[in-house]
Amino acid sequence: MNTLGYAILSALGRKPCSGYELVQYLDAVWPAKHSQIYPRLSKMEQNGLLVFEEVVQTGKPDKKIFSITEKGRETLEKWVTESPSDPIMRDEFLIKINSIWLSDEESAKKLIQDRISNLEQKVAYRADTIAELEQKHRENTMSKHFGRYLLFNRRNMMDKEEISWCEWVLNLLEKTNFNISKLMLWLIGAGKLNLVIQNMMAVSEI
Amino acid sequence: MNTLGYAILSALGRKPCSGYELVQYLDAVWPAKHSQIYPRLSKMEQNGLLVFEEVVQTGKPDKKIFSITEKGRETLEKWVTESPSDPIMRDEFLIKINSIWLSDEESAKKLIQDRISNLEQKVAYRADTIAELEQKHRENTMSKHFGRYLLFNRRNMMDKEEISWCEWVLNLLEKTNFNISKLMLWLIGAGKLNLVIQNMMAVSEI
């Protein structure tokens, strides 16, 4: 079993789902395409971790609703207590930030501005889901939604922080007639680089 | 060309490196094993994006020092201005957090505590590199290290925030005789869940 398999178990532990639903649900936790999920579901069903029930629909394609078995629940419970492997984060933006200084200032600004609007979109989109999950708490089915609620808030928090970081960098570029190399020289000259960065969110004027 | 290729170009844009050095350098930006890097370097060399010079050593194995070519630099410069694809983040911890409520409170605490020490280690380790990079600014070769400096600070900032999040969750679990479900009910009853989470870093008492 691989991590995707455990992610599926953790989703189905909450509520039985079709493969199609799982694709959407897992997107926030462990993104995977349907071409990865369907074969995995078959294998897990063969191993007795899941069972499915075929649901015939009219106007829509039929579907299979998967549920976790006792064996599946035990497998998940055991895995959860094992220490997780290191998180992997792959972000092209970071490579580009690393080399943007080769290019002109306009491109640098655009790169960062685009990132900001991208992040803002995500935050706005997620807000709806958070509101929904909050609703569910009040309807008392919350225990199963609490983890997801925490997760979404955590993601939003991190994205908001990244927005602040981007805006801070942008500010430095836009504020005056600084160009990138002047900016760097200024910061170093002032001996403030480290200080400024570490307190970036509190700083509004340099 | 794939992202790893561009990551290599961006690293070599800073300074010529052996494949072995690249593995270490790229770890912070786009982690890859040597088994992925060496074949990629060969291909890029064949495509004229890189050149290498064989350096014979005594007491150590010989090595190849790769440098970026004019064609390589152009390729990188063009790619940098294109909009980056979405970041990918795969973190088993998030799945476990999502299902830890199936398990007992002790396991939940341990999961989070381990995460904290893991993050603290990373932050401490990174601090040395940041100090080194700061040194390099002062030695005036800084332009090529500035991006990396920003990056490491940003990573540390994010990890520190995650530590705060973990401690906040842990605090809720440890502080009193709350168990997980009581805690959730309390928060919901008080209608403070959203508020508390969004201001988690400022909150010390509930």
Added chain:
DNA sequence: GGATTCATGTAAGATGTTACATGATTGT
């Protein structure tokens, strides 16, 4: 009329990990 949603599946290809292979030097 064309895109999107619902719904499942397979196949080919790209990307990433683990293991195999070699070998002197230095630190514990």
Added chain:
DNA sequence: ACAATCATGTAACATCTTACATGAATCC
């Protein structure tokens, strides 16, 4: 003695992405 560092490479395997395949219903 044993592990780690330096240094490069290949092979097998696991994982993930993109494309192919089908088809009714609904929305713009």
